[in-house]
Every structure is written in structure tokens, then in C-alpha cells.
Amino acid sequence: MTGSRxxxxxxxxxxxxxxxxxxxxxxxxxxxxxxxxxxxxxxHKPGETVHxxxxxxxxxxxxxxxxxxxxxxxxxxxxxxLEVPLTTTRFGIAFYDWKTTRQLATGxxxxxxELESDSDNSGPASNTIRIQRYELPGFSVTATMDxxxxxxxxxxxxxxxxxxxxx
Numbered sequence: 001m002t003g004s005r006x007x008x009x010x011x012x013x014x015x016x017x018x019x020x021x022x023x024x025x026x027x028x029x030x031x032x033x034x035x036x037x038x039x040x041x042x043x044h045k046p047g048e049t050v051h052x053x054x055x056x057x058x059x060x061x062x063x064x065x066x067x068x069x070x071x072x073x074x075x076x077x078x079x080x081x082l083e084v085p086l087t088t089t090r091f092g093i094a095f096y097d098w099k100t101t102r103q104l105a106t107g108x109x110x111x112x113x114e115l116e117s118d119s120d121n122s123g124p125a126s127n128t129i130r131i132q133r134y135e136l137p138g139f140s141v142t143a144t145m146d147x148x149x150x151x152x153x154x155x156x157x158x159x160x161x162x163x164x165x166x167x
Contacts, residue, residue, distance in 0.1 A: 033064065034056070034061075034125075035055070035069075035113050035125035036054065036057075037052070037113060038055070039053075039111075043130050043132055045132065045133055046100055046106065046131060046133065047100060047102040047104075049098065050100060050129055052095060052096045052097070052098060052111055053093060053095045054088075054093070055093055056069070056088050056094065056115075063090075064092045066087060067094075067116075068115070069088070069094055069116060070084070071094070073098060073110070073111050073112075073129075074109060074112075075104070075105055075107070075109055076106075076108055076131075078110075081109070082098065098111075104131055105131070107132075108131075109128070109131055110129070111127050111128075111129055112127075113125050113126075138165035139162060139164055139165065140163045140165055141163075143160050145158050
């Protein structure tokens with residue numbers, strides 16, 4: 001028998017052999033679906049509307065269109081206030097406008113978006129919504145001119161006063 005270079009293997013001391021190895025392992029495929037949650041602002045008063053939006057990406061990091069998910073909102077004591085089914089748009093966006101009541105307890109509410117049970121996603125994505133009573137500060141601004149009217153060529157002088165109202 002002649003090798004690939006025309007040399008007999010026995011002459012070189014090399015004996016052709018075939019090696020074989022077997023490696024066994026369990027592979028786990030996981031769904032890397034990502035859900036990003038946004039609200040319109042970080043702080044809300046009882047009685048305001050909270051605009052919630054979830055952007056869902058599939059495991060290829062593309063927008064996940066027509067995906068069923070559930071929005072759950074819980075109060076500061078973890079009582080479920082709302083549970084609503086949603087479906088993502090063709091751009092992977094699910095949105096909901098939550099109208100809070102004036103009697104809603106202040107504190108941190110939790111909004112969570114969870115993919116329907118037929119998905120392999122590991123769990124819900126959640127976001128904290130702070131509900132707090134607050135009053136916007138009031139300001140008073142006045143402008144006083146040095147004359148009641150001006151003729152062409154005159155330079156007006158205006159005094160502006162801004163005051164913070166409190167109490």
C-alpha cells in the first residue's frame with residue numbers, strides 16, 4: 001500500500017489509524033426574547049393617566065410582531081389592580097393607557113408585561129410606577145414698562161419681576 005506521496009507507510013514507521021471521539025452533552029436552547037418597558041414620566045399623581053409602552057424583541061433582536069402578552073398592574077401592597085391582554089404591533093410595540101383613580105394609594109406600583117404561556121421566555125419584565133401626591137410650584141411673573149407708550153426711536157426699559165408662590 002502506498003501513501004499519498006508514494007511512500008509506503010511501513011517504511012516510515014507510520015501506521016494509518018482512524019481516531020474517533022464521542023462527546024455527549026445536553027444543550028439547552030433558551031428564548032432570548034427581550035421586553036423593554038417605558039412610561040411617559042417617572043412620577044404620577046392619583047387621578048392621572050399613566051402611558052405604558054413595551055417594546056418586544058425576539059431572540060434575533062428584531063421587533064416581535066403580533067406577540068400576545070399580558071399587562072398586570074399591582075398596587076404598593078401587591079394587590080392586582082389590572083390585568084389586560086395585549087398584542088404587539090408590527091413594530092413590536094404593546095401600549096396601554098392606565099387611568100388611575102384619585103383614591104389610588106400612594107407608593108410604588110408595579111407594571112409587568114409577560115409573554116403568553118406558549119412562549120419559552122423565562123419570565124415577565126416589570127417597571128416601577130411611582131404614585132405620589134404633589135403640587136407644582138406656582139410662579140408669578142410681571143413686566144413693568146417705564147412709559148405707557150413709545151415713539152419711534154425711543155428705547156423701552158422693561159422691569160421683569162418673578163416671584164415664587166408657596167404656602
